[in-house]
Amino acid sequence: MAIDLTGRVAIVTGAGGGLGREHAKLLAARGAKVVVNDLGGSVSGSDGSIAAADAVVREIEAAGGEAMADGASVTEMAQVEAMVAAAMERWGRIDILVNNAGILRDKTFAKMDLADFRAVIDVHLMGAVHCTKAVWEIMRRQNYGRIVMTTSSSGLFGNFGQSNYGAAKMALVGLMQVLSLEGRKNDIRVNCLAPTAATRMLEGLLPEEALAALAPATVSPGVLALVAKDAPTRTILCAGAGSFEQAHLTLTRGIHAGRGDDAAERIQSSWAELADQRGSVVPENAGVQGQVELEKLKEALGV
Template sequence: MTISFEGRVAIITGAGGGLGRAYALELARRGARVVVNDLGGSRDGTGHSDAALKVVEEIEAAGGEALSNGGSVTEYDQMVAMVEQARERWGRVDILINNAGVLRDKSFAKMTPEDFEFVVKVHLIGSANCTKAVWDTMREQNYGRILMTASSTGLYGNFGQANYGAAKLGLAGLTKTLYLEGAKHNIKVNTLAPTAGTRMTEDIFPSEAFKAFSPETVAPAALYLVSEDAPTNAIVGAGAGVFQAAYVTLTQGVHLTGDALSPEGIAAHWAEITDRAGEIVPKSGAEQAMSIMARLQG
């Protein structure tokens, strides 16, 4: 069955190039009306350009409907205005893809507090700003699809990216609460961890890999995760046409008492504590407490 976005309105941040552009073009091709948001800055978040306008022109040339927005995700009022712009033009907002991002890579020893704060502000606070700006609209219309952009750096770490990793794992955590709060309003929230050859990674990938990891090879996952029949609370890895699922798991654990309830007891039972046999994937934070209670009663 063909996945269609006819009648849907989508907002994509950071859509002036790379992944965001690929998402915007494919959503428009499948019938969505698209707000192309891009501040147009360079990779480190400085400067401006007319990147968003060019993507709008591409969409319109192909027969689609789009409008550009140059608001900064770090400014909540500008995101509220962007949502109003979409509502005035098309009456609703169905999809939000939080894709805008910057890099200021350095080892933590050399990273300034300002560089740490700025990257967290763009990725994490910026995504929260955009999501808050659409949240009431999606609740009122009883429909919403939101996609956060995490990263393997956030999930697993990467040297020189403490700021980026902290922000990206924060986004996965944001998803895990919002999917619970949005469920009764038919708002589905997912996390995508893409690996792609874009402006952000052009000096990291060898040229052949850069081509293999094109944004177009990631876009199918993004579109599925914002479609009508999407799952919710998924963490999906995507790159070069390979798609994976990631999970935050919890082991069965060990109940320690008496003398074993000590740092020495933890050391002695470490292998059992970390044994992954029978681990679970909690659907909410409450399940950790529930698993502890079950262990006590066992």
Template sequence: MSIRFDDRVAIVTGAGGGLGRAYALGLARRGAKVVVNDLGGARDGTGRSDAAAKVVAEIREAGGEAMANGGSVTDFDQMEQMVAAAKEKWGGVHILINNAGVLRDKSFAKMDPEDFRFVVDVHLNGSANVTKAVWETMREQNYGRILMTASSTGLFGNFGQANYGAAKLGLAGLARTLHLEGAKYGIRVNTLAPVAGTRMTEDIFPEAAFDLFTPESVAPAALYLVSEDAPGNAIVGAGAGVFQTAYVTLTPGVRLQGEELGPEGVAAHWAEIADRRGEIVPQSGGEQAQTIFAKLQNI
């Protein structure tokens, strides 16, 4: 089975380098027309460059079709204009990979509130802006593939990245809700947690590891998750050619009543409450309430 994107229009944000560039080139090689979005800023979000135009030139030199866009994902009007330009040129937008991001790492004690707000704004609000800009088009087409970029920091935590972690776990939650809202319109939404050696991580990775964790070793997961036969509601980890899935689970739990219904009762039953035997992977938030109702009916 060959995965192709002929007659599909894709937007990739943060595509001027690293992972985004690998995604854009991969989509174009497989037939997609690609909007390469990148503000061209530094890792902390400052400044501008012509990074997007350089990737577009690469795509065109290889015989593909692409256009550059230098809009900021934090500006909803600019994202609407980007989508309108893609529709005017190519007739629609079928794929969105939300990849744009910045880093402003510090321990929470030393982090300026503006650095917290800015990182959340770019990653979480920025992804929401671009997704909102394509949402009605995808609903009208009865087809869409959207990929959010989370992180192991968001899923599991990482010292010095409170802002980044908050944004990235927020993106996983956004994806799960949009999966439910978009399903009847043929829109599938997934989340990717990549581990790659890029400009964002070049001073974090050891040199030997940096060479193994190439953007190209992550791209296969991204392209599969925006393909026609993609799953929905998945959280996928990818790095150095290793692919994983992550899950949010819920234990069966314990019902406390009477004198036990207090913090002392929670403490006394903590081992049973946290026992993972019989845990489930809820497909929506409503399933938590359903499991509670089931407990009430069984007593």
């Protein structure tokens, strides 16, 4: 059955180009009214203009959709709250939030200025926190909400020269894990998207044929699936070039090393067993780790 977003209201941040633009256009094409948010800055986050957001709104309207442009900086809570208030005044509800806004300031950790580290954290992590906080009570009152955090394989698996970006992106996974639990009783479903796409951030880093295959539009169906009425929650969806995968944070069966003086040496000699994926689980919550550890203690004690 086709995913129908008629009557839904969505906010997409960083939607003036690249992934955000395609997300906004697809959600609008499926019936959602869309707030196209974009500061209009460079890849590094400097400057700013609402022109890019306005252009996307015109595209959506030309295709028969409904949208409004917003130039709020996601790093400024007051601006985010004003954006949310404007959407509520116009449409009366907010059902979908796609946290997509981001910047890059790549350098090795040895050469990175802490100001560049903070700037990336502020946009990716705190930007998502601000936007999510601003819509959270609205979604709780509605007993309905769909939130997508944009994570990255740079955070999930690491990428040279992106300590700031990777830290921010992995932090979003942690935020998603907790909010998916807290939002469950109000049908607020929170997921992560890890995209691979040819955007301004990848220009000059990949050959032209690879960039063509990694068109942002090939990622956006993943967003549509994550914001649908029957969307999952606590899912990390990877997407690129029309392919989709799931990433998981797993817990291996591990070992019981005890509390003796040689516990560290037992760990040191057991790395292969500790890493063995057989019997691994995807924990439902933080308490699972403790449960697994206590089970092994009981086995060791023979109780």
